[in-house]
Amino acid sequence: MLKPYFKSDDKMFYLLHGDTMKLLSQFEHQFDMVFADPPYFLSNNGLSIQSGKVVSVNKGNWDKSHGFDYINNFNRTWLQLIREKLKDDGTIWISGTYHNIFSVGQILQELGFKILNVITWEKNNPPPNFSCRYFTHSAELIIWARKSEKIPHYYNYELMKQLNGDKQMKDVWKLPAIARWEKSCGKHPTQKPLSVLTRIILASTKPGAWILDPFAGSSTTGIAANLANRRYLGIDLEKEFLEISKNRKLEILDSQVAENYRKKISGFETKNQLKEYLSAEPQPKEKVALGYVRSKDLGKLKKTNTFYFHATDKQGHFIDFPYEINNAKKLIIYSGGRTKPFYLTSYCAEIESIKIKHKSKIEGKENSKTEYYFEVQLKEQFVENNNVNLDIDLKKLIKQYCKENQIKSADYKPILLDEVFVYK
Ligand SMILES: C[S@@+](CC[C@H](N)C(=O)[O-])C[C@H]1O[C@@H](n2cnc3c(N)ncnc32)[C@H](O)[C@@H]1O
Numbered sequence: 001m002l003k004p005y006f007k008s009d010d011k012m013f014y015l016l017h018g019d020t021m022k023l024l025s026q027f028e029h030q031f032d033m034v035f036a037d038p039p040y041f042l043s044n045n046g047l048s049i050q051s052g053k054v055v056s057v058n059k060g061n062w063d064k065s066h067g068f069d070y071i072n073n074f075n076r077t078w079l080q081l082i083r084e085k086l087k088d089d090g091t092i093w094i095s096g097t098y099h100n101i102f103s104v105g106q107i108l109q110e111l112g113f114k115i116l117n118v119i120t121w122e123k124n125n126p127p128p129n130f131s132c133r134y135f136t137h138s139a140e141l142i143i144w145a146r147k148s149e150k151i152p153h154y155y156n157y158e159l160m161k162q163l164n165g166d167k168q169m170k171d172v173w174k175l176p177a178i179a180r181w182e183k184s185c186g187k188h189p190t191q192k193p194l195s196v197l198t199r200i201i202l203a204s205t206k207p208g209a210w211i212l213d214p215f216a217g218s219s220t221t222g223i224a225a226n227l228a229n230r231r232y233l234g235i236d237l238e239k240e241f242l243e244i245s246k247n248r249k250l251e252i253l254d255s256q257v258a259e260n261y262r263k264k265i266s267g268f269e270t271k272n273q274l275k276e277y278l279s280a281e282p283q284p285k286e287k288v289a290l291g292y293v294r295s296k297d298l299g300k301l302k303k304t305n306t307f308y309f310h311a312t313d314k315q316g317h318f319i320d321f322p323y324e325i326n327n328a329k330k331l332i333i334y335s336g337g338r339t340k341p342f343y344l345t346s347y348c349a350e351i352e353s354i355k356i357k358h359k360s361k362i363e364g365k366e367n368s369k370t371e372y373y374f375e376v377q378l379k380e381q382f383v384e385n386n387n388v389n390l391d392i393d394l395k396k397l398i399k400q401y402c403k404e405n406q407i408k409s410a411d412y413k414p415i416l417l418d419e420v421f422v423y424k
Helices: 020-026 068-084 101-110 157-162 194-204 220-227 239-252 255-264 273-280 295-303 394-404
Strands: 013-017 031-036 047-050 053-056 086-096 114-123 139-146 172-175 210-213 231-236 287-292 306-310 328-335 343-358 372-378 415-418
Touching: 013 220, 013 239, 020 068, 020 231, 031 068, 031 194, 068 086, 068 101, 086 101, 086 194, 101 114, 101 139, 139 194, 157 194, 172 194, 194 220, 210 220, 220 231, 220 239, 220 255, 231 239, 239 255, 255 273, 287 306, 295 328, 295 343, 394 415
Parallel strands: 013 231, 031 086, 031 210, 114 172, 210 231, 287 328
Antiparallel strands: 047 053, 086 139, 114 139, 287 415, 306 372, 328 343, 343 372
16 A cells, blocks of 8 residues: 655645655546656766865765666656646646756657746856856756647746736746755755745646645655645655655644745745735635445435545555545535436535545455545534535536546546535
C-alpha cells in the first residue's frame, strides 16, 4: 500500500518518499498542474562563488552528470509518466539551465505536449562569475507547456497584467533569488524562491487546484501552493529534504506565520496585494459524494453509520490519491444499474471522517477482490432527505464525471458532484 511520508492535518499537503519513476504509476489521481525542478545534472566538480566564497557546484549524487543519453532517457521516462498524471486541460512547468532544458524541450514536443512559453527568470542578485571569461549566469529558464495540442488551458491573464502595471506580463520575470527567511527550516542546495512559484501557481491554476511536484526538494511548490489555497503532492528520494518540506508545512499551519510569508513574497506591488487577491478569489464548491447500493440492500441503510467505497482498482492501484473524497461533506446513495437505469435515492448522511482500510480489517469483506476500501464514518445514520433532486439525469452526470476524471466505469467507486446537481 502506498503510504504518504507525511500528510498535513488540513489535507492540503502530501509527501511521498521514494523514486518518482516508481511511485508515479502507483496511484490514479490526476493533477491540474505540475511543477518540476528535475536534476540539472551539473554536479561535475566545477566551482562557483557563494557569499564571497569559492564553493563546489556539486549538489549531491542525484545531480551527478552521466552524459547525454542518460539525461535524455531520464527526461523521457519521467515526462512520459507525468503526462498520465496531468488532467487533459492541465499544464506543466519545468525549470532548468542549459544542462538539461534543451533535452526537456525536445522530449516535451516528442510526447505531444504543446509549449506555451519559455520563461526567463532573471535573478536581480546573481552570484558573480569568478573566471571573468564569460557573462554572469543570471537567469534560469522555465518551460510552460500544456498536455494537449488541442485542449485549452487556464491562464489568469488579468492578474498577470495587473502585476505588471496594467501591461501584458512578459516572459522575462525579474524576481530575486532565494531570501534567507525562506530557509527557516533548513537548507536545500537548489531551493527555488516562493516568489517564482507563487507567480507560476497564480498564473495557471484556480483555487483548490491539485499541484504535483515530482522532484519536490524542500517543497517550495507545496508551500507556495498552500499559501495560495491550492493543494499539493510532492515526491522526493531523500528523507532529509522531505523533513525540510514537512517542517515548512508545519510552520505555515500557524496562520500568523502564513500571513507574514504572504507579505514577504516578491512580485507584488504592495505587501497586502497577495492576501487581498486571494480573499477575492471564488472558493471551490463543496462536493457531495455519491455511493452505490444495490436496490435490494437499500432497506438496510438506515441501520448503519458506516459506508464503504472501493479504494483500489483491479490492479491494486488507488483510485483516488491523495483522497479527493475527503472533500465531500455529505454522502448520497444511488442505485439501479442492472435491471433499471441508475437513479438517485433520497438516502443522505453527513460525513464525519474517511479512512483507508484493508479488507482483512472489515467484517464481511475479508474475501473481497478489492484489497482496500474507504471507510466512511457518518455523523449519524442515513435519513431520507426530501430536497434531493430525484429527477436528475444521473446517467448523464456519471458519464460526464467519468469523462472529466478519465475513469472507465464508476460503479462502486466514489463519485463527487457539485451540490447544485443533487439538490432541488
Ligand atoms: C533541483 S531539486 C528540487 C528543489 C526544489 N524545487 C526546491 O525548491 O526545494 C531536485 C530534487 O529531486 C530529487 N530527486 C532526484 N531524482 C529523483 C527521483 N528519481 N525521484 C524523486 N526525487 C528525485 C532530489 O533529491 C532533489 O531534492
